[in-house]
Amino acid sequence: MSSETQKILTTDGIPLEESLKKAEKKNKIKAFLLVCPLLFFIIITYVFPIGDMLFRSVDDRMVTNMLPKTYKAMESWDGKELPEEDVFAAFYQDYKLLIEEKTFGKLATQLNYEKNGFKSILKKLQRKMKKFEEGNYKEQIMDVHKRWANVEYWRAIKRRAPEISYSKYLKGMDLIEDESGSITQVPEDRRIHRVLWLRTLEVAFFVTVFCFLMAYPIAHLLATLPMKYSNLLMICVLLPFWTSLLVRTASWMILLQQQGVVNDFFVWIGLVADDNRPEMMYNKTGTYVAMTQILLPFMVLPLYSVMKTISPSLMRAGKSLGGTPFVAFWKVYFPLTIPGIGAGCLLVFILAIGYYITPALVGGASGTLISNQIAFHMKSTLDWSFASAMGLMLLVGVLAIYWVYNKLVGVDNIKLG
Amino acid sequence: MALPKYTEIRYRVWHYIYLIFCAGVFIFLIAPLFVIFPLSFNAEEFLVFSDGMKKLDPDAFSLRWYEDMVYGTKNPWGLAAKNSFIIAIFATLGSIVLGTTAALGLSSRHMPYKGLIMATLISPMIVPLIISGVAIFFFMAKVGLAATHTGIVLAHIILGTPFVVITVTATLSGFDHSVTRAASSLGSDPVNTFMKITLPLILPGVISGGLFAFVTSFDEVVVVLFLAGLENTTIPIQMWTGLREQLSPTILAVATCLIILSTLILVTAELLRRRSERIRGININ
Numbered sequence: 063m064s065s066e067t068q069k070i071l072t073t074d075g076i077p078l079e080e081s082l083k084k085a086e087k088k089n090k091i092k093a094f095l096l097v098c099p100l101l102f103f104i105i106i107t108y109v110f111p112i113g114d115m116l117f118r119s120v121d122d123r124m125v126t127n128m129l130p131k132t133y134k135a136m137e138s139w140d141g142k143e144l145p146e147e148d149v150f151a152a153f154y155q156d157y158k159l160l161i162e163e164k165t166f167g168k169l170a171t172q173l174n175y176e177k178n179g180f181k182s183i184l185k186k187l188q189r190k191m192k193k194f195e196e197g198n199y200k201e202q203i204m205d206v207h208k209r210w211a212n213v214e215y216w217r218a219i220k221r222r223a224p225e226i227s228y229s230k231y232l233k234g235m236d237l238i239e240d241e242s243g244s245i246t247q248v249p250e251d252r253r254i255h256r257v258l259w260l261r262t263l264e265v266a267f268f269v270t271v272f273c274f275l276m277a278y279p280i281a282h283l284l285a286t287l288p289m290k291y292s293n294l295l296m297i298c299v300l301l302p303f304w305t306s307l308l309v310r311t312a313s314w315m316i317l318l319q320q321q322g323v324v325n326d327f328f329v330w331i332g333l334v335a336d337d338n339r340p341e342m343m344y345n346k347t348g349t350y351v352a353m354t355q356i357l358l359p360f361m362v363l364p365l366y367s368v369m370k371t372i373s374p375s376l377m378r379a380g381k382s383l384g385g386t387p388f389v390a391f392w393k394v395y396f397p398l399t400i401p402g403i404g405a406g407c408l409l410v411f412i413l414a415i416g417y418y419i420t421p422a423l424v425g426g427a428s429g430t431l432i433s434n435q436i437a438f439h440m441k442s443t444l445d446w447s448f449a450s451a452m453g454l455m456l457l458v459g460v461l462a463i464y465w466v467y468n469k470l471v472g473v474d475n476i477k478l479g
Numbered sequence: 480m481a482l483p484k485y486t487e488i489r490y491r492v493w494h495y496i497y498l499i500f501c502a503g504v505f506i507f508l509i510a511p512l513f514v515i516f517p518l519s520f521n522a523e524e525f526l527v528f529s530d531g532m533k534k535l536d537p538d539a540f541s542l543r544w545y546e547d548m549v550y551g552t553k554n555p556w557g558l559a560a561k562n563s564f565i566i567a568i569f570a571t572l573g574s575i576v577l578g579t580t581a582a583l584g585l586s587s588r589h590m591p592y593k594g595l596i597m598a599t600l601i602s603p604m605i606v607p608l609i610i611s612g613v614a615i616f617f618f619m620a621k622v623g624l625a626a627t628h629t630g631i632v633l634a635h636i637i638l639g640t641p642f643v644v645i646t647v648t649a650t651l652s653g654f655d656h657s658v659t660r661a662a663s664s665l666g667s668d669p670v671n672t673f674m675k676i677t678l679p680l681i682l683p684g685v686i687s688g689g690l691f692a693f694v695t696s697f698d699e700v701v702v703v704l705f706l707a708g709l710e711n712t713t714i715p716i717q718m719w720t721g722l723r724e725q726l727s728p729t730i731l732a733v734a735t736c737l738i739i740l741s742t743l744i745l746v747t748a749e750l751l752r753r754r755s756e757r758i759r760g761i762n763i764n
Contacts, residue, residue, distance in 0.1 A: 096584030111614035313511040416607020
């Protein structure tokens with residue numbers, strides 16, 4: 063018998079298989095159309111802008127666009143000796159245009175990043191250029207300041223020729239590309255970013271540990287108490303969870319200040335002298351205490367939802383088989399809660415690593431984290447490409463943590479309480 | 480939680496240590512919120528408990544900071560509250576509409592590339608806020624929506640939809656699709672089926688997702704700090720500036736109002752959660 067004769071046909075005479083496929087396809091399109099509005103909204107307003115950050119962080123066309131003729135003339139220059147007249151002439155024309163457009167200040171700032179000392183000689187050149195005569199620009203420019211006759215400065219200009227630069231990423235790690243093109247560390251007094259990265263990791267790690275140590279017992283209590291008591295206690299976890307972050311930070315600022323309630327309490331029980339109240343805010347202590355309390359619900363809720371599903375008879379079985387309560391806990395109960403621990407730790411760690419508001423308010427100078435630095439460059443120095451580079455480095459770190467977590471525990475275990 | 484009578488003494492001790500530790504953690508969690516309460520009624524300008532307050536002297540308490548919050552001429556709290564509510568309400572509506580439609584598509588078993596699309600949709604929840612803030616700011620600046628209400632609403636829709644998507648997909652996971660098929664076979668068109676059958680059943684999930692979106696928007700400060708101009712100031716921004724410059728009792732009055740608001744939201748969310756668990760047939764006991 064051939065297979066053809068076995069095919070089941072629908073009433074229309076079409077093979078059932080084909081008909082099903084058609085219906086399936088229709089359903090697929092329907093489902094996709096439902097997702098479409100949000101998907102495109104997120105892609106356009108969120109995913110692309112993150113890609114835009116990547117572009118901004120390496121984009122270095124500012125100087126290239128300001129000195130188009132110079133870079134064209136420099137193409138044939140080998141960079142060993144001072145450039146020829148054509149480069150000087152091109153530079154003169156480019157710079158003259160910038161002066162007319164009144165954007166020459168930007169060039170000075172940019173070139174000064176590359177090599178110190180550009181700002182003053184560019185200003186001087188701008189003043190003297192009005193009296194320049196036609197022809198022989200090399201001589202005239204070199205007469206303005208002796209640095210213009212220094213080949214180092216011309217090499218610095220040439221280094222800014224490429225349209226793409228990784229210098230912002232290097233800067234984020236306190237590295238710099240020196241004149242010979244090799245990567246070295248910046249001088250010791252200017253290494254600020256590595257300290258911030260390490261501090262961010264340290265704070266996120268310890269906040270996660272503190273949260274875990276505090277959340278595990280209370281999640282266990284909530285999961286084992288009878289419903290009517292646990293519901294009441296659950297409010298203690300959920301009310302802070304729903305309360306504004308700024309309100310909670312404000313309450314810690316009141317509690318931790320030098321005349322605050324916590325210090326009053328310490329004086330009252332005689333732990334510290336009244337005239338020697340410790341500073342608990344505007345340093346790392348404040349950051350740790352406030353962040354732990356604020357992030358604690360994010361640890362309790364996943365732990366609770368996992369512990370809720372563990373049958374109490376398992377512990378009883380462990381004990382009846384001769385284990386002490388500790389052995390029964392460690393060998394039976396604890397391994398079952400690992401998905402909850404994983405989810406809670408991941409949530410808290412990732413929230414802590416990107417924390418901004420609380421450290422900025424209670425952290426002081428020694429409690430600020432990498433996010434504060436990003437915000438600082440976004441709002442104060444307006445070095446957006448550097449802020450983008452740091453943001454993306456942070457993002458890569460977060461995604462790496464997700465990847466590791468997914469390998470170890472599986473992302474599907476995350477619950478929202 | 481009572482221990483059996485035969486428990487050895489050392490385990491009894493451990494048990495009490497455990498209970499005391501738990502009590503300490505609960506106090507650590509909830510007590511900070513209650514400090515704000517009495518201090519917002521302080522008659523003086525300092526943020527410490529005055530001697531009069533400790534003795535419960537009625538003169539030491541006053542409503543002056545609440546008056547200042549409402550009528551204070553220099554205080555932009557009125558504008559901030561108005562902006563906050565407008566932005567949060569529109570952002571919540573947007574999140575609910577976009578998030579629910581997407582969740583309906585995602586929970587269909589015919590959906591292709593489910594994992595990848597889900598990851599994209601909930602990414603704003605996973606990525607640290609500061610990065611989202613930078614990215615969204617670049618976008619809004621490019622399309623000319625920085626420092627506008629529209630821009631902030633759109634930003635908050637981005638941040639709020641993941642919650643709606645997650646809660647509604649969770650509700651739909653226990654959804655019996657044969658009821659919609661039954662409706663269709665009885666001649667109902669898809670829109671009618673959705674409005675009369677699906678929506679009432681998933682409503683608890685939609686509302687609790689909406690509450691998350693509302694709170695996210697109402698409490699959001701990182702992204703707004705990048706986006707907002709003077710006209711778009713919100714309550715979180717005012718609190719942020721206030722806390723940075725000088726901690727005034729007026730902020731505590733505002734904070735007290737916010738705690739009351741969050742208590743209301745908590746109660747609503749809890750009631751909804753229980754209702755949805757009942758509907759989904761999960762026995763909570």
